[in-house]
Amino acid sequence: MSEYNYGISIHGGAGTIDKSLMTNEKELAYTHALQTAIDAGYEVLESGKSAIKAVTAAVCELENSPLFNAGRGAVFNSLGQHEMDASIMDGKTLHAGAIAAVRNVKNPVYLANLVREHSDHVLLVGDGALEFAEKFKVDIETDAYFHTDQRYSQWQKIKDSDDFQLDHTSDKKYLGTVGAVALDKNGNLAAATSTGGMTNKKFGRIGDSPLIGLGNYANNNTCAVSCTGSGEFLMRAVTAYDISCLMEYKGLSLQKAAEYSILNRLTALGGDGGVVTIDRQGSISMVFNCDGMYRGSRNQNHSEVAIYK
């Protein structure tokens, strides 16, 4: 099966990314961080390892960067804490793992993958998920590790209100999540997604990112999908699995399926966001209905990183 055109695509969130507020320095920092994550995942694929390993490597890089709303750069919730969600799915076996509302875990996607590998469950939340993490001696970081001045100031601005806000941008329209999808040399697909959720979120709110079929999905028969955007709309639209069903049941190509799901379904509901997707032939589609999406992809023929439309 080594004729498969292996490849990877990643995102670092989507939304109203105002170019006039973006400095050259900032743009360079984002571009560099995206490229580092893509290359980390691509090298895993090149060496013949699995798509699961590739998406884990890429998402860990994004989680380790303070630039993106996941892992180290996770936003503050209403209590001034960092509560993170992540999920991962193997397209070959349809095995999936996810964690939600978890604090202090350095790499939430790594923990999600341990749930996939070492439990009979798919989704673990809160203190229970942390107890599971302790069994596997997962890397834990202090609250200080997750403190970034930018996120803190985002939170300070709205913390005494009932507002909550999706990450990114000057106003309320930057939708932070990170994710990766990959096809490996054995023809197996995988998808992973990770997020810190919304600034000032409360009531134990969970979005689409840790939910299989909603923010993340992989199936060797169709495609791998990682979503980013207004989580509640992606949930109600069951976006990740919708794209897979449009391919499997309606016979659409990956590009047409991703476009229909984002530009028609999600848009009709009033949701903002986007997806990175890859199919079993190695075709990559990155589709979004807002101003920009931090994104990139790489296969044997092509490598790109982009922010705006």
Add this chain to the structure above:
Amino acid sequence: MSEYNYGISIHGGAGTIDKSLMTNEKELAYTHALQTAIDAGYEVLESGKSAIKAVTAAVCELENSPLFNAGRGAVFNSLGQHEMDASIMDGKTLHAGAIAAVRNVKNPVYLANLVREHSDHVLLVGDGALEFAEKFKVDIETDAYFHTDQRYSQWQKIKDSDDFQLDHTSDKKYLGTVGAVALDKNGNLAAATSTGGMTNKKFGRIGDSPLIGLGNYANNNTCAVSCTGSGEFLMRAVTAYDISCLMEYKGLSLQKAAEYSILNRLTALGGDGGVVTIDRQGSISMVFNCDGMYRGSRNQNHSEVAIYK
């Protein structure tokens, strides 16, 4: 639109229901409880009220019965607590609400519906969901209210092991959840699902029941679905939305779609369970791949309650 053939279908869990262990008395108790719940929902529909109100009424009845693994009859988790999950979805607007890992709330489905109506979120978990419940003065019950001797003895048998068990039956194959789907006189669909999860569950495990598209889904363009069974398999199969997609994208009838999703997809993964479904024409399908499912349905022409195949 009053020509619509309104109706309701409910379930109280599925699995290996061993007829030889079932007394006449017990069977009568289950049958009576199911009929009470169906009638409660049906009366709401008959009076011209919404499908959302009908599924809420039916599921509240099932939650108030100690016989089913939801609300009052919820199983014990590994800490001897009752942690409950529920979800509800409106097929007209695709608005949805859900709560998970919540303790002491008398009617979890009612709280899920408050999330749908009064928040910008879809899913709230744990203490955060309870804090939201307090805002609305939702009925809270003591731990004693949720204590049933049968559940306690189920838990005692396995509490010192790493085992966990799906509710019901002599062995480990009774899969407890309750749910309802309805079509109202205005042609609107709704679905609701509620559960206590698995006996001795730990690590903050959440199953399919509170997850939109997985254990519960409603869309006026297709159907309303409530699932019960081995949650992790229903999650990986994205069962509820799969049935909707088979109708919308592949053009299958409700019955064919439910059969394909349960008898082919779920079974191929190794999962046990079933669904109750209704479409916009009022057709009802109840499909399961195990020995039995506590179930029932009612419309203008027909009323039934059944347990075995």
